[in-house]
Amino acid sequence: MVYGYAGKILYVNLSTGQIYSKDLDLDYVYPVIGGVGLGIRLLLDEVDPKVDPLSPDNKLIFSVGPLVGAVPCTSRMAVISKSPLTGAVGAAFSGGYFPAELKFAGYDALVISGRADKPSYIWIKDDDVIIGDASDLWGLTTTDTQVILKEKLNQPDAKVACIGPAGERLVRYACIVNERRAAGRKGLGAVMGSKNLKAIVVKGSRRVKVADDEKFRQAIKRMHELMRESPVLYPSFSRMGTPMTVEVTAELGILPAKNWSATGLFAPVETLGGEAQTHYTITRMGCYMCPVRCGQIKVVKSGPFAGFMTEGPEFETTYSLGTIVGVNYLPAVIAADRLCDEYGLDTISTGVNIAFAMELVEKGILSVDEVDGLDLRFGNYDAVIKMIRKIAFREGFGNILAEGVKRSSEIIGRGSERYALHIKGLELPGYDVRGAKAHGLSYATAYSGADHNRGYAIQEIFNVPVPYKVDRLAIEGKGILCKWNQDVRTAVCDCMPLCVFVFDMGLAAYALEIMARIYSALTGLEINPDEIQKAGERVNNIARIFNFKAGFTRADDTLPARLMEEEIPGGPSKGQLITKEDLDKMLDEYYEARGWDKEKGIPTKEKMLELGLPLEWLSDG
Numbered sequence: 001m002v003y004g005y006a007g008k009i010l011y012v013n014l015s016t017g018q019i020y021s022k023d024l025d026l027d028y029v030y031p032v033i034g035g036v037g038l039g040i041r042l043l044l045d046e047v048d049p050k051v052d053p054l055s056p057d058n059k060l061i062f063s064v065g066p067l068v069g070a071v072p073c074t075s076r077m078a079v080i081s082k083s084p085l086t087g088a089v090g091a092a093f094s095g096g097y098f099p100a101e102l103k104f105a106g107y108d109a110l111v112i113s114g115r116a117d118k119p120s121y122i123w124i125k126d127d128d129v130i131i132g133d134a135s136d137l138w139g140l141t142t143t144d145t146q147v148i149l150k151e152k153l154n155q156p157d158a159k160v161a162c163i164g165p166a167g168e169r170l171v172r173y174a175c176i177v178n179e180r181r182a183a184g185r186k187g188l189g190a191v192m193g194s195k196n197l198k199a200i201v202v203k204g205s206r207r208v209k210v211a212d213d214e215k216f217r218q219a220i221k222r223m224h225e226l227m228r229e230s231p232v233l234y235p236s237f238s239r240m241g242t243p244m245t246v247e248v249t250a251e252l253g254i255l256p257a258k259n260w261s262a263t264g265l266f267a268p269v270e271t272l273g274g275e276a277q278t279h280y281t282i283t284r285m286g287c288y289m290c291p292v293r294c295g296q297i298k299v300v301k302s303g304p305f306a307g308f309m310t311e312g313p314e315f316e317t318t319y320s321l322g323t324i325v326g327v328n329y330l331p332a333v334i335a336a337d338r339l340c341d342e343y344g345l346d347t348i349s350t351g352v353n354i355a356f357a358m359e360l361v362e363k364g365i366l367s368v369d370e371v372d373g374l375d376l377r378f379g380n381y382d383a384v385i386k387m388i389r390k391i392a393f394r395e396g397f398g399n400i401l402a403e404g405v406k407r408s409s410e411i412i413g414r415g416s417e418r419y420a421l422h423i424k425g426l427e428l429p430g431y432d433v434r435g436a437k438a439h440g441l442s443y444a445t446a447y448s449g450a451d452h453n454r455g456y457a458i459q460e461i462f463n464v465p466v467p468y469k470v471d472r473l474a475i476e477g478k479g480i481l482c483k484w485n486q487d488v489r490t491a492v493c494d495c496m497p498l499c500v501f502v503f504d505m506g507l508a509a510y511a512l513e514i515m516a517r518i519y520s521a522l523t524g525l526e527i528n529p530d531e532i533q534k535a536g537e538r539v540n541n542i543a544r545i546f547n548f549k550a551g552f553t554r555a556d557d558t559l560p561a562r563l564m565e566e567e568i569p570g571g572p573s574k575g576q577l578i579t580k581e582d583l584d585k586m587l588d589e590y591y592e593a594r595g596w597d598k599e600k601g602i603p604t605k606e607k608m609l610e611l612g613l614p615l616e617w618l619s620d621g
Contacts, residue, residue, distance in 0.1 A: 439460055
């Protein structure tokens, strides 16, 4: 009997209509635990790294970990594919109820290949799986799609993951939305759209089996005790959610503004901060089995955006549709957030693309006529709202921005590349890493590009002394710290998985220990804290190998010129930057800590043997 895991991987080929499942091989999954680890291992084994991400040969993988559906704060899934935005491993994460429902249907992963000949949806009800006609749903927003599919199937309790108009039009940073949550980054909604797949509907009746009930109960009890002891998790985070980070980053002087040109000069905490946002909150929501309930439902009740509601905006959206575009009017940010969710757009990439265009207009690189006559200047929220629709529907200049800032700058030329803030093609998140060096190194080296959650430096951002206290402005020691952050966070938050916010706000110091206890009691497969961390290391190495085969080298582990050549202009981190020399020093230390070749930036044979990974994976053929 399989405990903890569901025990099956479901395969759906949209080209042939073939549907089948495979038993989960515990020897295959245990070294990477599950979740993103299982997904990335399947990606490397089953997808050619040189494949066109929008071709039928690319695969879209939904993967949940062993803790999902049984442990509080773990209803999370990883969605994995080759990213159409970066060409690297694309891994996006989402919470809510869909992840638990997929597990209850009996599957640890769903692997989708091919391309349907017409708009379609996949309907999963335990062992019964069909491919249905979604022609009548094509063109609908994400909320309407979810509502209509549930009615169509007479399944009001089913959970739906779907794309909006942006995914249908292959916007390279389109996302996948389930309930009010999104697998937002890397453009996996475009992969779903390229497959003519509008939605996946899931209803399950099974429950997760526990190997040792008493040990499991005691481990969960200890987890709750540690969460309650946190001075931040319930008093602040549960009430404000991630927008509390606006105050934190502003105080550090690392809240990016106006396309990263005005960090420290524009930080409207009084209108966009966590406390300010609570005035718009009408209720809170949580993911399946989550007592924290950090989802803040906000409503605009007056003014030009009256009637707009969103579960957010999260901190990153407050940055991307607020400070980065120079907007300090929260109702406009709420409206923009909701529109992105309905159209199926990643809010981070959307805002950074609009900010990029705004700076080009202000610098005279683009004319008003070239941006469809819009008054694209920092602070003009009406222009932001209009451009969101243009991007989602690929209308006018929105068709260029729909390609992402890397490709857009290549199309525009005229020196615009300097103002395209991305790493490996993925737009920068909301932390000015010139004032948080390990965080910056993580941006540069993360397998997915500039992704704040693939190695979040809690030590620098929240002053958490785990595994030790650091100076956020120092260069020394940041390679070792970055590796620790990436490996531990990958294993605990992405593979088990545990909610990243619960990890950051309450469990970081105890996460490896408590996850070892829970996993061992749940699955009956003994694991210790060191083995958990080693699993995270394996996943980051497997992802690195995929990227190497896709054409990425050390040269791609870099930062935008603005971050290496222009100092933060004001505020508490004024004068800070990460020079090319600083970055190279951190990279050398990081590669040495990882056991990677310092020239190629890939694992050595010795590291592969240490991790028990096949040496043939190092072949670039």
